[in-house]
Amino acid sequence: MSTPARPVPHDGLLRIEDCLDDDGAVVVPAGVNLISLIDRNIANVGDAPAYRFLDYSGANEGVATELTWTRLGQRLRGVAARIQRVAARGDRVAILAPQGLDYVTAFFGAIKAGTIAVPLFAPELQGHAQRLDTALRDSQPSVVVTTSAAAANVRSFLADLDGVPAPRVVILDEITDTDEFEPVDLDLDDVSHLQYTSGATRAPAGVEITHRAVGTNLIQMILSIDLLDRKVHGLSWLPLFHDMGLSMIGFPAVYGGHSTLMSPTAFLRRPHRWIKAMSDGAREGRVVTAAPNFAYEYAAQRGRPGPGENLDLSKAVLILGSEPVDIDAITAFNEAFTPHGLPPNAFRPSYGIAEATLFVATIAPQARAAAVYLDRGALGEGRAVPVPADDEGAVAHVSCGQVARSQWAVIVDPDTGAELADGHIGEIWLHGDNIGRGYWGRPEETRRAFGARLTSRLPTRSHAEGVAAEANWLRTGDLGCYLDGELYVTGRRADLIVVDSRQHYPQDIEATAERASSMVRPGHVTAFTVDGDLVLVAERASGTARMDPAPAAAAIRDAVRARHGLPVADVQFVAAGAIPRTTSGKLARGACRTEYVDGRR
The missing domain is CATH 3.30.300.30 (ANL, C-terminal domain)
Structure with a gap:
């Protein structure tokens, strides 16, 4: 059992060691949450940038708008006060806004108000109307926050939701600063937000993410990816309703850094914008960004610099969070951008899942992304047998490295609940304070997914060591194995x-x-x-x-x-x-x- 975290001083920026117990385990202290961290940043680095947005819409070409921590705090009070007038504590507040700084203030503002944020998206996102319909019917928000530009489409979409109580619509850019906000105590085990799953294998479900899970996972990510330098800042075009997108606005709050954002559309139309922003950010320190396989391949094809353009990618940290990670995407990006200073250890192949708030595992900061080659026939039998790369049956698999501190991942026979030995492929089960509380309004699914129990453990070198025998585990639905102490993700059970x-x-x-x-x-x-x-x-x-x-x-x-x-x-x-x-x-x-x-x- 871990010992309690040390008392956290209320003055000064948060120190990572304040969130570790005497044994080095991650333990989020009472009173530490995203809102308290923002308040610390306002008090200590209020004039420093918190979030920037690079606007590429219309005639704009990377026009930057910025919120300092002080200005963010002012906006949050106004948004939270407005939400408090139309919603009760614990109500769901859905965010149906375009990518941008208004989205950031809506997300944090809903949490500050004591409600449960439901990060979604504006209805104009093509091809995902059914996902939005499902999430709104599932969460039944009492309030929807949006922008004046998206309001007409939002109201039209809501009008078509038969059988769902009509939520109040709050327009973010019409909210003025106010002192009418009523402070709210946020308990670590209160729900911060509902993170809807991607819907890759089934209908999206809202994972109940607590303040404890958010804080734990942000500390785990910072420690694993080595983001302890306060000059490290984020860069992201990922949708802010996605778990990886949210993490890119979460980690700067921990220690007063900042993140630069752009829209997914801006990236897709010209991936070079993402690359140039990495280079521009190098003037301020290391730049951490995250994307799935296709984005790195796409940028390698379509994002290369023009003749004579000077890029500096020497400070880039690239999280690759697809399941499974594709070595070809890494190779293509390295070939395209190594001539522009990209370090050999820039890539961090990682594993994450919404039910774990996000982050689970990644390779060591100085390690280089690499693949092992496994025999195809053995894989079909549930075994991971390394073979030479030129073997006729070789299949490349990229290591996701080590599981984050204070988190456990075991490989399990899903039919029996027994832990499997290294080199055997089974379902990945997770345990830790970063795991969500369950699925919103789905008790049976919650019991099955979040209440798994190991029936047996390995007699030696068990990856469950340190976890109580009666503890619950999360069934991820992902398949993987351990080889030489590192975690490999091989696919999804539902896709086999x-x-x-x-x-x-x-x-x-x-x-x-x-x-x-x-x-x-x-x-x-x-x-x-x-x-x-x-x-x-x-x-x-x-x-x-x-x-x-x-x-x-x-x-x-x-x-x-x-x-x-x-x-x-x-x-x-x-x-x-x-x-x-x-x-x-x-x-x-x-x-x-x-x-x-x-x-x-």
């Missing part, structure tokens, strides 16, 4: 393709299909089964709209049979953008399968 009792990972089959034909748009092919038959759906690569897909489909069938020993029942080519993706950019294989089945009826 099982044919003739053998397991196949969809990303492995998808990579084979992509290599088999140049007609496949890179990174845009999904594999799944329908009635036991293997189906692949691929987006057409640029310039192939008029090509006959039959030869490409035949090449894919031949390649999949040769490499995986699997017959392919159907190969379909669709237009670019047709395959559904989650709001975080992951392939939504389940949604693609549903569309495929519906299209055959």
